[in-house]
Structure formats: structure tokens, C-alpha cells
Amino acid sequence: MSTETLLQLEQRLIEEAQPFAVVTVIRAAPPTSAWVGAQALVEGDGALHGWIGGGCSRSIVIEAARQTIRAGQPKRVRISNEPGRPEADVEAHAMPCASNGTLELFIQPTLPTPMVLILGATPTALEACVLAQRVGLRVGAAASVTAPLAALGLPWVMQGFDAAAFDQTEPQSILVATQGDNDEDALEAALRSTAAAVLLVASERKADRLRDAMRLRGITPERLAALRSPAGPHIHARTPQEIALGAVAGLVTLRRELQQQAAAAEVDALHLVSGETVPALSPCETSASIETPRARYLNPVCGMAVDPASAKHVIDYGGERVYFCCDGCKLEFERAPDKYLAIAQGRAQLEKT
Template sequence: MNDDTLLQLEQRLIEASLPFAVTTVIRAQPPTSAWVGAQALVEADGALHGWIGGGCSRAIVIQAALEAIRSGQPKLLRISNAPAAPEADVENHAMPCASNGTIELFIQPTLPPPVVLVLGATPTALEACVLAQRMGLSVAAAAKVTVPLAALGLPRVIEGFDDAAFALLGPQLVLVATQGDGDEEALEAAMRSPAAAVLLVASQRKADKLREAMRARGIAPERLAALHAPAGPCIHARTPQEIALGAVAGLVMLRRLLEQERAAEVSGAGTADKLPVVRPCESMASVDLMPVRYVNPVCGMEIDIASAKYVVDYGGQRLYFCCDGCKVEFEREPGKYLAIARQRETT
């Protein structure tokens, strides 16, 4: 199998979200049929494609590649009968071939990105979907109304908060960003999913209330330990975009911690750091997130911000309008309508 064919196979496995490892010969000391730069690809079932030398070392390489796939960590492998000083991070094996040569290999595993399920169609949820994809995560979404999610081009969108559909999807992480639109229903479905961690976009006060609601709905205390709220580190977020940024930072952190745990389990080094509960800073503890419904500052109509089409960013705020006429009117006299909006908030 030539290099082009290996690359094509690698691409097919990536597109199919299947794990594999690429082994590259980085040193070859004769007598051996391997050469520096020779490569092979090992699939999760142990099938080897390519060439890394004769059959004598094949079983050793396959076993090491499978271990790398399980741990998610790369390996340096040395197969030789020649004496050598121990080196950190180099795995040594005796050369079983009568030729008695030496080969050294680098094994790089490639694993499918973890599946992240985002619940909600709020502006925060939509922003989180986009950011999480940019972070290399495999993103699916679910909401009671899925129309706002359609433009994101996600591979999987689920209508409603369906336990069975979530179990079939098998997400590693769930981000609940419903923000007032079916919070309890969404969070319960998330907690009953197989996800290793559930992140909740909410203030600390609201998160505490939802924890109590989950207990009342029969979620076991040990399962509630997987709930992380607030969803990410404190960045003093105010806008939906900023809130989404913090939440996705939480997803990235938990992804890496899960990888560490998997590597520690495979190596037998014991359990890595437990998944942390992300604590809010004082300023975030009392901040309630943006409501799902919003009052148009021009005409006073109530707007569903998840499906709002007419939006203006002004002075660090995002404002929503029912029609283009209201949007244009606001842009003509923003100060006037911001004052009206502030007056409504105080009455």
C-alpha cells in the first residue's frame, strides 16, 4: 500500500469517526527490511495496512498501536536486542527476528472527537454550537423548536429532549443552554444520558434550584455529581456570545480531563484528576442570564430571541426587534429607545 492509499484510508476513517494509529519508522539499523519513513496504519480491530518491516515485529507494533488507540497517547517504540540505556517514554521490546536488526517507531493515534450535545436554541446555544465545532468537537443539538439550528449545518439535530434519542447518540458531554425554555425537562434528559459530564448555563442561584428539581425527579446523588454549573470558568460574561465562550471553555477543559483519565486507566497509573466542579466568581454568582423572551424597545412587543431575525448590537448590548421597521427606527434614534427600555425595566 503506497502513501497515497494510506492517506485515502486515513481520510475515510476520519470521516467515519473511527479510531486508528499511524506508525512511522524513525530509525532502522540493518539488517532489517524497514526503512526510515516507512509507515503503516493500524485500525481498532488490529488490521495493519502499509509496511513497517518484516512479520517478526508486526505483532509487537499492532499491540502497541492498539494500546495507543485505547489511551489516546502517542508512543515511542524500540524493537532491538542490542543493549541500550533506558530512556524515558521509550517502550522497549526484544527483536524476535533472527536477523537481529533494530527498528524504532513513532505511533500516533487519531481518535474521533468527543460528541457534544447542546440543548436549546437560544443565542447562547447557537453560539456555543459554532464555537464548539471550531474547537474540533463533534456537535449535535436538540431543542423544542429546531428551526434556529437549521442554519448551523450540524450533522445531527434532535427535536425535543428525548431520552432514547440521546442514549442512541451517546454524547460524551452535554451542554444545557435552554436558559428558561424547558430547563427542567432538558436537564433531566441530559442527566439520564450516558454523558460523562453535563454542563449547565445558569447562575449559581438558578443552578442550585435546578439541582433540587433533579433530586425531586429521581436523579441519584452520584449522577448529580456529573453536573457542572456554572458551565465554565468565570470570564465576567454578559452577552450570549461571551456566555457561550465561557461554556465552550468548560467543554474543552472537561474534554482534556476525560482524556487524562482514559490515559491513566490504560497505563494503570490510577485515576487522574477527578472532573472538577467549576465554581463561579462573586460577580457571576448573582447574575441571571438573558431571558428567552425579550421586549422590543421600539413597539413594546415581546420577542422570542431564539428565532428573532432583526438584531442590532449597540453599546455592548444586543437588541431584538419584531420587524425591519422597528430596527430602522431604533437605529435612527437609539438613545431615545434605550431610555424607554431602561424605564420599562424599572417599572
């Protein structure tokens, strides 16, 4: 896949609000078929596009990329059997191929911009819609009367307050800025949605009254715990613009808190200790388990030597028997056999020169 095509794929995934990670080779020590600057893109479901080396390291790269997507944090990954001191900021994996090459990668995730719903068509709500977009949030809105929202060009506007409709947008948070316009209906719908948090623009006294009203409407204590009021930090706000500024600051604070929680949860799930080598995933046979080849045959995917007499991973293609060091390389070859045969022919020509 060309760089241009990767860029086009990135743009499409961004437009579709789908997560992905870009993997860039920042170091490659032979024997390896990757090169510095080679790139691949890994989607949230693990689909890999592009080229960052042979099939031996493929499963490691995909899982590492998916981890960065879940955590929302970039990482450096080294796949190598070279001795060396552990580095706290590098995730180390054993190179599963007997070729013993080295790959060092930088993985940068891109996550969909969180969706925030702002309820109300008050001056504060309108200002909050504008400010939230300026800080990089995707914004939708709902109000009893939507005419004031029309000029904002929002991608999603709804008349009325309905939790099921809110959930169709998968909101990370909801800001209730109705300020007297169907407050209870708006707040109830927000709390019955799946939003991680509901921020309420209201005085302390009014917020307490609305909490009592929500209890009478059957809102559970667990969901009431998701209610935050005041909506943001205390900045002595008086005007609608100032109140909106404080509320949007609350949305930004919530976004960063959730990112930190996701990163911490991913680390806990991996049970990583700083500097510890992470076991390789789906490893090929190691060099200790492979005898010195009696007949030299180069794996067309990763370039390592394979003994045809003892190879366990073999397929027939185009009237030719093709041998591999591991199942990962075999699966990669089956995805694009003509490409890898051409690469193998190129290697053979280089060896003759």
C-alpha cells in the first residue's frame, strides 16, 4: 500500500470516527525485510494495512497497536533478541523469528474526537456549542425549540429530549444548559443515557432541587453519581459567555480524566512492570529449535533461511513449493503471494551481484 493510499485511509477513518494507529519503523537491523520509515496502519479491529516487516512480528505489532488504541497513548516497541539494558519508555518483545533481526517501532494512535451533547438553546448553551467545537470536541445539541441552533452548523440537532436518541450519537458527556427550559425533562433524559457524565449548569440550590426531582423520577443512585454540578471550575462567571467558558472547561477536564483512566486500565490489564520484557505473541520456532539448513531456501516473507526437509509450514503455489519459518509468514504470504515471490526474486538477484 502506498503512502498516499495510507493517508487516504487515515482520512476516511477520521471522517467515519473510527480509531486506528499508525506504526512507523524507526530502526531496522538486518536480517529484516522492513526499513526505516516504513509505515502501516492498524484499525481498531486489528486489520493491518501497509508494510512493517515479515509475518513473524505481525501479531506483536497488531496487538501493540490495539493496546495504544485502548489506552489512547503512543508507545515505542522493540522486537529483538539483542542483549541490552531495558528502557522504561520502550516495550520490549523477543524476536520470534530465527533470523534474529531487530525492529524498533513508534506507534501513534488516533482516536475519534469525543461527542458532546449540549442541551438547551439558551445564550449559555449557544456559546458552549461554539467554544466546545473550538477546543476540538464534536458537538451535537437538543432543545425544546431548535431554531436558535440552526445557525451553528452542528452535525446533529434534535428537538426534545430523548435518552435513546441521545445514545445514537454515543456521547461521552452531556452538558445540560437549559436554565429553566424543561430542566427536569432534559436532565432525566441525560441521566438515562449512556453518557459517562452529565454536567449541569445551575446554582448549588437549584442543583440540589433537581437531584431530588431525579430521585422521584426513578433515577438510580449510580446514575446520579454521574451528575456534576457545578459544570466546571469556579471562575466567578457572570455573563453567558463566561458561564459557557467554565462549562466547556469542565468538558475538557472530563475528557482528560477519562483518557487517564483508560491508560491506567490498560496498564493494569497488561500487568506490566517497567522495563520487563513482554513475551512475544504467536512466536515462530526459535533458532534453538531449528537445525542448520542443509539446503538453503529463503523464506519469501521475512528472508530467513529454512530447511525444506524439516519445514513445518509449506504451501504449493504456481507449481512451486514454498517454505516458511512460521505460520505467521505463511499466512502473510497467502494474502499477497505474487508480491512476496517478486521480493524473493529480487533478493536472489542481489545475492548474485
